[in-house]
Amino acid sequence: MGIVNYLKKSEKIQHVIILVMSYIIAMDIGGTQLRVASFVDGSNSPVTANRTPTRSGNEIILDRVISAIESVWSPKQVKALSVAWPGPLDPALGIVHSTPNIPGCDNFPLKSELEKRFKIPVFLENDANLAALGEWKYGIGQGFDDLIYFTISTGIGGGVISGGHLLSGSHGLAAELGHITVAPNGPVCPCGQRGHLEAVASGTAIARYVREGISSGRKSILSIEEYISARAVSQAARQGDELCLEAFNVAGTYLGQAMANFLHIFNPSMLIFGGGVSQSHDLLFPPMKKSMTELLMNSAYQKNLRLELAGLGDDAGLLGALALARQKLPIT
Amino acid sequence: MGIVNYLKKSEKIQHVIILVMSYIIAMDIGGTQLRVASFVDGSNSPVTANRTPTRSGNEIILDRVISAIESVWSPKQVKALSVAWPGPLDPALGIVHSTPNIPGCDNFPLKSELEKRFKIPVFLENDANLAALGEWKYGIGQGFDDLIYFTISTGIGGGVISGGHLLSGSHGLAAELGHITVAPNGPVCPCGQRGHLEAVASGTAIARYVREGISSGRKSILSIEEYISARAVSQAARQGDELCLEAFNVAGTYLGQAMANFLHIFNPSMLIFGGGVSQSHDLLFPPMKKSMTELLMNSAYQKNLRLELAGLGDDAGLLGALALARQKLPIT
Numbered sequence: 001m002g003i004v005n006y007l008k009k010s011e012k013i014q015h016v017i018i019l020v021m022s023y024i025i026a027m028d029i030g031g032t033q034l035r036v037a038s039f040v041d042g043s044n045s046p047v048t049a050n051r052t053p054t055r056s057g058n059e060i061i062l063d064r065v066i067s068a069i070e071s072v073w074s075p076k077q078v079k080a081l082s083v084a085w086p087g088p089l090d091p092a093l094g095i096v097h098s099t100p101n102i103p104g105c106d107n108f109p110l111k112s113e114l115e116k117r118f119k120i121p122v123f124l125e126n127d128a129n130l131a132a133l134g135e136w137k138y139g140i141g142q143g144f145d146d147l148i149y150f151t152i153s154t155g156i157g158g159g160v161i162s163g164g165h166l167l168s169g170s171h172g173l174a175a176e177l178g179h180i181t182v183a184p185n186g187p188v189c190p191c192g193q194r195g196h197l198e199a200v201a202s203g204t205a206i207a208r209y210v211r212e213g214i215s216s217g218r219k220s221i222l223s224i225e226e227y228i229s230a231r232a233v234s235q236a237a238r239q240g241d242e243l244c245l246e247a248f249n250v251a252g253t254y255l256g257q258a259m260a261n262f263l264h265i266f267n268p269s270m271l272i273f274g275g276g277v278s279q280s281h282d283l284l285f286p287p288m289k290k291s292m293t294e295l296l297m298n299s300a301y302q303k304n305l306r307l308e309l310a311g312l313g314d315d316a317g318l319l320g321a322l323a324l325a326r327q328k329l330p331i332t
Numbered sequence: 333m334g335i336v337n338y339l340k341k342s343e344k345i346q347h348v349i350i351l352v353m354s355y356i357i358a359m360d361i362g363g364t365q366l367r368v369a370s371f372v373d374g375s376n377s378p379v380t381a382n383r384t385p386t387r388s389g390n391e392i393i394l395d396r397v398i399s400a401i402e403s404v405w406s407p408k409q410v411k412a413l414s415v416a417w418p419g420p421l422d423p424a425l426g427i428v429h430s431t432p433n434i435p436g437c438d439n440f441p442l443k444s445e446l447e448k449r450f451k452i453p454v455f456l457e458n459d460a461n462l463a464a465l466g467e468w469k470y471g472i473g474q475g476f477d478d479l480i481y482f483t484i485s486t487g488i489g490g491g492v493i494s495g496g497h498l499l500s501g502s503h504g505l506a507a508e509l510g511h512i513t514v515a516p517n518g519p520v521c522p523c524g525q526r527g528h529l530e531a532v533a534s535g536t537a538i539a540r541y542v543r544e545g546i547s548s549g550r551k552s553i554l555s556i557e558e559y560i561s562a563r564a565v566s567q568a569a570r571q572g573d574e575l576c577l578e579a580f581n582v583a584g585t586y587l588g589q590a591m592a593n594f595l596h597i598f599n600p601s602m603l604i605f606g607g608g609v610s611q612s613h614d615l616l617f618p619p620m621k622k623s624m625t626e627l628l629m630n631s632a633y634q635k636n637l638r639l640e641l642a643g644l645g646d647d648a649g650l651l652g653a654l655a656l657a658r659q660k661l662p663i664t
Binding site for chain 2: 088180191264268
């Protein structure tokens with residue numbers, strides 16, 4: 001065997017070994033479920049994956065997180081750990097702030113605790129930001145370097161890719177797109193302020209609109225004797241219930257006002273909609289598009305603009321965490 | 333002379349030659365004035381500079397621009413030309429759109445016309461975006477990788493640096509920060525839409541507030557018999573004129589509402605204020621800070637946040653154009 005062929009063979013073997021042995025573990029911590037998966041270089045299909053409830057009795061969250069990581073840890077060559085967290089945090093410091101869905105984590109140094117435990121680099125980002133990154137790298141947003149991702153469910157979250165960069169802000173608190181004022185002096189938002197987009201266009205707001213309408217004497221096939229969800233409102237709206245149709249019209253109109261602002265601010269080429277309420281796009285998008293178009297100062301903002309439903313579903317945060325680690329690691 | 337010393341000397345000479353021979357010409361085209369300057373590598377003090385009215389009789393703008401460039405062209409080794417333009421444009425295509433201050437330029441291919449004429453790379457960006465870049469690279473914003481620049485004068489413009497990147501958008505139309513809705517169904521904006529920040533907080537809006545107040549019978553030391561400028565309003569406000577103080581209070585309160593939105597969206601560490609009306613910061617900033625603080629969902633957004641007046645004055649656009657060329661050129 002000549003030296004050249006020998007080297008070629010040797011390089012090939014080494015390359016295979018690296019592929020087999022080098023893993024990234026990604027994790028998506030939700031309010032109710034904790035998902036974890038390991039990935040090899042070049043692939044976004046998990047080698048192993050697991051899910052578990054985020055909380056179990058009085059067990060502290062860090063122990064749940066560590067157990068979940070260990071459940072997919074078997075291959076020894078894990079080179080990084082990347083975590084999507086369902087609330088505000090400082091990615092540089094690796095500290096999570098007060099998170100409504102996960103009590104008891106105020107100012108918790110999640111990054112350093114995990115680095116101490118596993119002795120590998122740990123990356124941390126907000127889950128909506130990572131969903132945007134996931135959709136951009138592996139989902140419907142591939143090739144669109146200026147996109148905005150919205151998740152419309154109980155609340156409204158967002159993530160922004162601008163010029164091929166994830167918007168994070170000086171302390172990781174950027175892209176809180178549900179918290180811009182669209183109705184000054186309007187309903188109170190869960191954050192405590194009035195008239196935010198989340199307070200008038202989330203699933204919670206849509207259901208509240210119907211409840212308040214019924215309470216004030218409006219007719220509806222829904223009854224306040226039962227729990228009214230945004231899903232119930234959408235089903236009633238599709239049956240022609242006027243109050244429920246109006247609830248989606250109002251929410252959609254506010255969303256359109258917010259979209260016009262975001263187009264003027266970011267000039268994106270794609271808007272991606274995820275979250276449960278986005279499944280009711282047949283009810284939500286027509287009034288949203290109407291008010292967005294009316295409020296734009298220039299039709300150029302709609303040139304080549306695409307509105308899409310999220311492509312990755314529940315995997316967006318997990319795959320975004322994977323993408324984050326691949327961006328941050330020197331060789332991926 | 334030993335070979336080492338010889339090489340050192342030779343390198344030194346070559347280095348000096350490159351410094352002397354290699355120029356960037358930057359240009360800031362305003363509605364009234366056209367400024368141009370040439371810079372050598374590593375310096376942001378112009379070697380030569382010139383200014384001229386943007387318009388002269390019926391002469392077309394391209395001829396004015398070419399003459400201005402030629403006026404600083406004498407050193408032959410110009411490696412790039414970079415232009416700040418006072419309106420919307422597509423930087424990738426190099427086409428300027430309809431620009432209110434400079435009639436007759438709709439969809440004009442400025443970049444390709446200048447490249448054809450001068451046979452060097454030409455870069456093009458909106459002037460407010462370049463003012464942000466200028467302040468970041470050479471002004472008050474140095475070292476602040478997440479900052480927002482506002483110019484508050486006749487209108488309201490903006491530029492954003494996010495994570496060390498200039499926000500431009502998919503077609504260069506991002507950062508139109510004066511055109512977010514803060515007063516739904518409010519006064520008409522020059523862009524044609526209602527209730528934009530520019531329609532309620534620009535110099536024009538402040539002056540209009542006072543004019544309308546006087547017309548409706550309010551007392552003021554100003555008179556609608558004379559032309560009322562924002563500067564006149566600020567002078568009267570400083571003399572205790574109630575209507576004029578109120579005009580600044582209203583504008584500042586709207587500005588604060590917009591700032592809270594921008595903090596939630598960008599989480600910057602610095603807000604920079606330029607433009608003539610920002611000179612009245614003693615009147616404008618107190619109500620602005622008050623409403624901004626009230627409307628933030630989390631005090632973390634104000635942690636280490638700095639509010640600053642623009643440092644580069646009239647030079648911001650010109651130096652931003654210089655910074656743009658240095659970013660875009662392979663070796664600068």
